[in-house]
Structures are given as C-alpha cells and as structure tokens.
Amino acid sequence: MIEVQGVAKQFAAARGGWRLRRAAPVQAVREVSFQAADGRITGLLGPNGAGKTTTLRMLAGLMTPDAGTLTVEGVDVARDPQAAQARMGVLSDARGLYPRLTARENIVYHGRLHGMAREAANARAESLAQMLEMAPLLDRRTEGFSQGERMKTALARALVHDPRHIVLDEPTNGLDVVATRALRDTLRWLRSPEGGEKCIVFSTHIMQEVERLCDEVVVVSHGRTVAHGTVDELLAQTGERDFEQAFVKLAFPEVTS
C-alpha cells in the first residue's frame, strides 16, 4: 500500500536571459493526497503541469516534500528512502539507461544495486525479457534503442528486484499501439494474483489509458487532488456519461462552471 498525505513542493525558478532577476517560485504541488492499494492499478490523471511527475519523484525519494508525508508499506520515504526504494520499482520519465551497457547489463546492474547476487539478477533479467517479449534485445547495447525498446528495458530494470510496489511516470509516452497493449497486459498481469498482486501507480494525461486500465483514478489539477474514485464513481459524481467530459469538469471547474 502507498499513502500520500498532503504533500507540497515549491521550486525556485530562475529567470533566463541577461536579466538575472529572481522569478516568482513555482508551486508545483500544493496538496496531493491519495492511497493506492495492493492488487489495484491507481492512475494519477491530470493536465500538463498539474504536478504528477513532481509527486511521483517525491514518492520515488528523488526529492523531498516541503510538507506532507509519503509512505510505502508504512515506510516513510523522506525518513528512510533506501528502505522505501527497496520496496518500489520506479519507471521515471527520463528512462535513464546507460547507453554503453547492454539491456541485460543495465537490468543486472540495477539488481546488484538492490543487493541481488549476480546469478539471481541475471536469471531474473532472462525471465523478465520473456515476459516483456524483449529477449532478442537483451545482449544489445541500449544506444540507439527505439522508444519502445527503451521503455521495456527500463521496465525490466524497475522490476528486477521483484518489488511489491510499481510506480510509473507516463509509461506509454512514445509507444505505438502494439507496445502500449503489451504494457497494459503486463500491468494487468502484475496486478493479478499470479503476478503477485502488486500495488501499481502510474501517471498519465491520456483518458483512454485510465478507462482501460485503472481500478482507481486520482484526478490532480493545479497541484491538488480534486477527485478520487473509480471511473464509474467519477462519472456519477459529475453527472456525465463521457469520461473526458467528467475529467474536464473535475480538472477545470473554472472553465466549465
């Protein structure tokens, strides 16, 4: 279970050009709260700039919140980032692969960072490659990989230590329809009892992604959680039949009221 309670994050924004005056700080996240249960796929849905990536970076322990708490299986991410990271697989927006290493080396290296023995990490890389249909890629250097190949490698790397919690930032970005379907199938399997009933959180601004995949939806707008529920609950709450219309009502009340 992942719990995010009242998190906030501000960035100091520097003004560019020859005028080195200070610009107003950016309040990227104002008050985001949600719970994500095991065996469920929870989607963080919001427009561009809503604060999704910043929230997931705080959850991954890559930056500390100014306020609020984030816990993974009860472990406070800010207090004990290593223990929280051991329980989490993170696919960040920047896939961040080492281009000179092969896909296998990228995956095994990550497993080693999580304390796995080389043989165990290698065996896991092989089984993940089968599951993600990327076996032919395993021994190629990742330099020059396509978006889809990069995503699969990064996902295998995130899953190498068999984490109970999986956090993905816009995982379908740049993927074609076949790769997107394969990713959806993988996430559904990871949610199932056979796949280990993982707790899966992912961010997106794609409505169809949420309708097809999510058990729970957290709508984030202007740095705040503005709604949380199943797709059907959000439709009922807004009195809409079309989810895109419901989302616009929830995320941009100033436009629709």
Ligand SMILES: Nc1ncnc2c1ncn2[C@@H]1O[C@H](COP(=O)(O)OP(=O)(O)OP(=O)(O)O)[C@@H](O)[C@H]1O
């Ligand atoms: N390092 C940073 N420095 C300054 N401002 C930042 C920084 N990171 C994010 N922001 C700002 O914080 C706000 C929220 O950004 P964030 O990337 O979290 O949104 P998002 O919901 O993921 O958007 P998108 O869907 O476009 O990726 C934006 O206005 C962004 O410009």
